Amino acid sequence: MSSTPTPKKNFDLAILKRVLSFARPYRSRFYISIAFAIVLAAFTPVRPYLIQLTVNKYISNHWANALINITIIQILFLLLETWLRFYFSYITSWLGQAVVKDMRVTVYEKVLHLNLRQFDRTPIGTLTTRTVDDIERINDIFAEGLIPILADLLSIICVLGYMIWVDWRLTLICLIPFPLLILGTYYFKESVNKSFHRVRNAVSSLNAFVQEHLTGMQIVQAFAREKKEFEKFDEINKEHRNANIKAIFAYSVFFPLVEIILATSIGLIVWFGSKEAVEAGTITAFILCLNLLFRPLRIIADKFNVLQMGIISSERVFKVLDNEDFLPPSPETAYKPKKVKGKIEFDRVWFGYVKDQPVLKDVSFIAQPGETVAIVGHTGSGKTTIISLLNRLYQINSGQILIDDVSVDQWDTETLRKNIGVVLQDVFLFAGTVMDNVTLRNTDISREKVEEAAKLIDMHEFIMRLPGGYDYNVMERGATLSLGQRQLLSFIRALLYNPSILILDEATSSVDTESEQKIQKAIDTLISNRTSIIIAHRLSTIQRADKIIVLDKGEIKEIGSHTELLQKGGFYAKLHQMQFEKKAHTIHVNAQ
Structure with missing residues (x-):
């Protein structure tokens, strides 16, 4: 006390x-x-x-x-x-x-x-x-x-x-x-x-x-x-x-x-x-x-x-x-494009949650429109921080973040966030129905659109088996659903808003193999012609990414495709080798 x-x-x-x-x-x-x-x-x-x-x-x-x-x-x-x-x-x-x-x-x-x-x-x-x-x-x-x-x-x-x-x-x-x-x-x-x-x-x-x-x-x-x-x-x-x-x-x-x-x-x-x-x-x-x-x-x-x-x-x-640490309302002159291409650029970005303790150190990379960029690294390397900054959930200490060559500080905040769909590892569901949670009570989204999105990842039948179907009350924090089911609902939520930029933060980490296959199929459809940032521990899920960024302690160690990074024999290759050996060991133990 x-x-x-x-x-x-x-x-x-x-x-x-x-x-x-x-x-x-x-x-x-x-x-x-x-x-x-x-x-x-x-x-x-x-x-x-x-x-x-x-x-x-x-x-x-x-x-x-x-x-x-x-x-x-x-x-x-x-x-x-x-x-x-x-x-x-x-x-x-x-x-x-x-x-x-x-x-x-x-x-x-x-x-x-x-x-x-x-x-x-x-x-x-x-x-x-x-x-x-x-x-x-x-x-x-x-x-x-x-x-x-x-x-x-x-x-x-x-x-x-x-x-x-x-x-x-x-x-x-x-x-x-x-x-x-x-x-x-x-x-x-x-x-x-x-x-x-x-x-x-x-x-x-x-x-x-x-x-x-x-x-x-x-x-x-x-x-x-x-x-x-x-x-x-x-x-x-x-x-x-x-x-x-x-x-x-x-x-x-x-x-x-x-x-x-x-x-x-x-x-x-x-x-x-x-x-x-x-x-x-x-x-x-x-x-x-x-x-x-x-x-x-x-x-x-x-x-x-x-x-x-x-x-x-x-x-x-x-x-x-009187708290000054807030995001001020966007002015009328803020950037509000009718269509977002999806180009993302981090230019020498420094950021820390606590002063003098940087989490990201001089991070620079570019994701072209329609590209799929994967970010990998050990826990605490700053992967999730990057997507939080992209959404303007935090203010960077120095550097610049641009979308379509316009600084995110100049964007209309509502327009920016509506065009960025996020599926987080830690899914939060509000007390209310399935419909309320996937639409976030947006009355412009019809039930037909919700059902169409649910069918895309084979969730429609599961939802219909719930008492009340789409009107089923998931309770506070989604207590009546499994972690994997909550994550699938959050995926429907992202699909409904049809974002120009898609962010998947360990989106398949809490689901079983069958559910992962469903999501992976939906992901392949969703990321087509859309800029995507995928954060994953399991390297097998990001091998087809156009570009892989390897982070360690807030610094970019390597950038390249899966094949290029393996050929370098550097940080990514070591991560890949460790996961491969671990997987092989698990298969061997299960076989015994």
Whole structure:
């Protein structure tokens, strides 16, 4: 666990202003809520005044008819005030939810365009917390924080003004215990604020831990790590519990303290009133005023903490929005050709996921339109990195990548990626139907096209045998399908988009021999007149490639055809010899 950062003593006004900027489209409701806060504050001392008037004038003089009338007025006023408070609460909550909705859309849009390196560095659970939970806390700035605090402060001012107007001496007497209340409120605010800050950090850690371990549950169970991982979770959860308990302790001390101070103030009112012969109606009104003072004071510190936690959550959310490591939207002038020829050129490309640790070093090669280029090399040599850069999933450190002699930085990103079909080794399927996954919910792709693509690689019959056929739910991450079946579905996905450039990253590594033959047949059809980049460990699958690039530790060692590279007797020849010997040994063992 990382140490909990010390919270700021005062919330950042610049952040608050930025949050309020999201309320700009709803400024009319914002101003209405402010107006309601002012009206409700002005209404606050009216009831004590009516009570004072009733007791001092109508009850003491036994004016029965007037007493009935003033009682009716009080009931009507109470109904009006109740309606105003209801609408005030509703409009502030509505405003908060509207801002939350807009902000969540803005954050998710930003997350969608972050460079992949951000997902490499940031736990998914943390981003989930920022997008869902932290933004939800921003609702409290409007519903329970800023505007309600303003309403409470105005109410306190109006009530104090009324009390001083009625009897300034009695006001000073009953306010004698107030310094204790102010001191207790300050310590309560500070204690709860620190606890809430710890709670938010603990929630983020919990989300990140649970997200990661639910995703990797197969590994946890396969290596019998349940007990150890549970102990880690229990430790994080204890931190969450302790932070909450500390906040609960502060509440448990503060609220009884407020009640004691209130009782003391009431006692001082009764004592002074009996000593100075203050009218009964005035004493009654003052007791009501004290309750109206203590009610907002009792919760204003809590509301301030809610406001401050909303600001802290906002700061975290704005860190996501201010992240500069993202792919900006393509301008209108970006390159959008109607037809892509498929020429690929890497010109002295350097790239590293971490600064000063290059994965690709001065890589240069050209793939002509319609050529099939294979990339081979040991694990970690940079093969998959090349295709990630081609798709602009990462920004290169130096050099240039061109498609059809135009730098990928000048291409319209959507046009570029639509013309590059990718079949990855690690296939990801979303929760949904087969149809949803192969079309990625693109309504322009008809079922007939999907079936035609499925038939091309002999997957149609298999899909039709599933319950519901193309409407079969593959569950999250394709849990109900084998690894080979998931890879075949991803191949259909690539076929449907009819790309000008096809990338196969170990596309046959997870399928059996029969499935591989099906895919190989489809590949032969698909790569015809189309630029293709094939990454493979099994050299037998790339022998017919027009060009083979041999990578080692991020550097190109050799380029040539299968026959040319074998004749050189270099790096590729050694790889080929190692695989051939391994295959021969396996056949020999199986024969025995």
